[in-house]
Amino acid sequence: MAPRILLCGDALGRLNQLFKRVQSVSKSAGPFDALFCVGQFFPDSPELLEEFSDYVEGRVQIPIPTYFTGDYGVGAAKVLSLASRKASNQGFKMDGLEICHNLFWLRGSGKFTLHGLSVAYLSGRQSSDVQQFGKYSQDDVDAIRALAEDHGVDLFLTNEWPVGVTNRAGASEIPVGISDSTGSDSTVSELVMEIKPRYHIAGSKGVFYAREPYVNTDADHVTRFLGLAQVGNKEKQKFLHAISPTPTSTMSASELSAKPPNATLCPYSLLEGASAPTESKKRSSDDVSDSQYWRYDVAQKRQKNGSAGERPCFKFISSGSCSRGEKCHFQHDMEAREQCRRGVCLDFIIKGKCERGPDCSYKHELQDQSQSDSQRRSRSANANRSKECWFCLSSPNVESHLIVSIGESFYCALPKGSLVGDHALIIPIEHWPNTLLLSSENETELSKYQNSVRSYYKSHGNDAVFFELVSTRGTHANLQAVPVPSSKARLLPNIFNLAAEKLGFTFVTRKFSDSSDGRKYLQKEYNKTSGFFYVELPDGTVLSHTLEENEKFPVQFGREVLAGLLKIPERADWKSCAVSQEEEAKSAEEFKKQFQSFDPFE
Known part of the structure; x- marks a missing residue:
């Protein structure tokens, strides 16, 4: 009816x-x-x-x-x-x-x-x-x-x-x-x-x-x-x-x-000029309205509070510089900054303690500079795996029924609460905080997975969009891959840029004829001490944004923008799309079957 x-x-x-x-x-x-x-x-x-x-x-x-x-x-x-x-x-x-x-x-x-x-x-x-x-x-x-x-x-x-x-x-x-x-x-x-x-x-x-x-x-x-x-x-x-x-x-x-x-x-x-295609009017920098279809509640940047004294300067530790210079009331402690760069918890450095306890992904002891990089990485990886990371293959908490392909350094799995059918994740086997810190050898394997996913999506009339939110919290990296109908691919740059504008930032935009060049550019663009979000679009365009100190960035930003483009806003939150483990396993088996001829490790 x-x-x-x-x-x-x-x-x-x-x-x-x-x-x-x-x-x-x-x-x-x-x-x-x-x-x-x-x-x-x-x-x-x-x-x-x-x-x-x-x-x-x-x-x-x-x-x-x-x-x-x-x-x-x-x-x-x-x-x-x-x-x-x-x-x-x-x-x-x-x-x-x-x-x-x-x-x-x-x-x-x-x-x-x-x-x-x-x-x-x-x-x-x-x-x-x-x-x-x-x-x-x-x-x-x-x-x-x-x-x-x-x-x-x-x-x-x-x-x-x-x-x-x-x-x-x-x-x-x-x-x-x-x-x-x-x-x-x-x-x-x-x-x-x-x-x-x-x-x-x-x-x-x-x-x-x-x-x-x-x-x-x-x-x-x-x-x-x-x-x-x-x-x-x-x-x-x-x-x-x-x-x-x-x-x-x-x-x-x-x-x-x-x-x-x-x-x-x-x-x-x-009407005059009606026979000609209508072009969008040029947007001025002042024409920014709250009434936009990407609707996020963007919190104001938090001000740093605290009394003067012997505590280290948060700005200096996190970024390596402080605009206040000699007028700053806090210490510009290089040793504290080095400890932060070695993965020590910032609260532990500044306050001497961390109230997050086992939920914190960082170290709660000072690191000896004599330790090699490989030793520090190994120690960090073991510490994180002990917390039963969802994505570490060695963890008893890994959702193994969602895995559809395993390589030497990466594996491919379906996400929980997928946005659309064939939504996939490309995940490092070891506990790495993001895919931009990987060696050239590992980057080569990641490229193989990305190209295979592109080809698989293309066989179904879709193009691949890859995005990753790099957190400073040390979470396990996962590069998200979402299929978008090829007929809508040309809309992607505009949709993402409009969404960014409503959040109050502008993407850095570059276009590459080779996707590997785009990845190399992202590795150079990422400064390793700040949060980072990037999108790899089907036409070779790369959009990236370095998160400012204390910037409130929606963790599901990429998913929410694509949900809007695909006209499924009700699926923007993965938690609302959760299904039973039996249904998840069935979807993974179907994906694995169709992806098999494209899988680089079959």
Whole structure:
């Protein structure tokens, strides 16, 4: 059965009237699966704040799952700031940040699936203001372009009307007084031409307008535009509308291409320059918005606290330099720095003790400089293995049922809670903290594994993306390999760079014709004392980022970005994708069987 959806225009905080009408309609024609609100959702005057707060603070229940895009109005900053900080709203979320039970904020831009329907949205208004909420940025526009590459959008939600939507419409169908001079957005028009949704829903004009379906250029299906009025408007224009669209994914080609008798030509093809492909507007350095589809809660860099005295300078120990120079109140102790470089716990060096105990991966005793590198490595490896590392083959805790190939220095295994089928890990057999510290001999074997995985993915119509987060905590290295459909590979640089921008950093980008040259570059780029994240893309592009001191970097960043590209945000967290050991073993056996002809050690 097709889902039943309610659509609403500007709520303006009048939630009593809105939900009274929703319940009335539900009794006569329901039940309904969801309510989408476009246009301004928050009050337009302080007088309505108490009524509005009763709902968002849970004193009055919202009767139906409700999603809104108009994140502006009286009280918006307070409510949305609180929602942004909720633990349940952290990470990669495109299906709505929960405000309260049954109320979800569609922030920035995104695309998700609800009851089989593909829903895309562009929240807020186009604005040059520096306000935190209520506007969209060029990043949001770029994200929508990338997410909707397959043109599979059932519903597209925007606040503003698209410029030109009344072109080629029957004159009797156009509401009186409607024009493009106010409340219309040319960027929305450009997006609609590219995305080609089956339904486009907008608010902010204060009138109800159900345009005749129009035929899309280079697409078989038609688009229906619906403009909705404000809740409680004096003209009694329709502010609530019901639809029951069949999801595109379940329709046959003939059903999708059926043209109603009143269909018109595309209204936007008359716009100036519409025949030429639309290019993204150049982003300025000031055009940075919180409303982006890569949604991370980026904590502020922590300030160093403590009293002056004999303690070593943290900055000097960790990086080898301190910008405070002689003005620094802490010791620039070279011996302490050398101990740190030999793997001694930083807390142990500075405080004389470590409160993490057995959970700490570093040494809790000073190291003799006379020890050889090989002795220190061996001692460190043995200490870590004794803690039953998940990835050391000699550990009794290793998940052996996930292993699909074993070489001389590396093995290949499936991860727990894989992002997609054929998601794999390439892991050193010995306890190494990252793959960038390996010898040239080991690097050669790693390259063999990478090339084999590339070939295997290619045989299934996919390209390989490799990424690794290098931690200073001494965890066991694992290079992640994720297959991405070859048709989407060209989107990867833009997707990762946009995600980086929202986290407040910029990737160092280099492109190599030979992947081994890319690995050599990464080994030189990595400074061994800081955290490091890098991605190897199918076209030879290498993206890298050295983590700053105390930088809060999402441990699942690479996975979350790819989950967005692949339109599976619900799988961004590996813990939510966990399956039984029996299912894991079955998947590993299937991968091993298909990978066998590509395995360099078979």
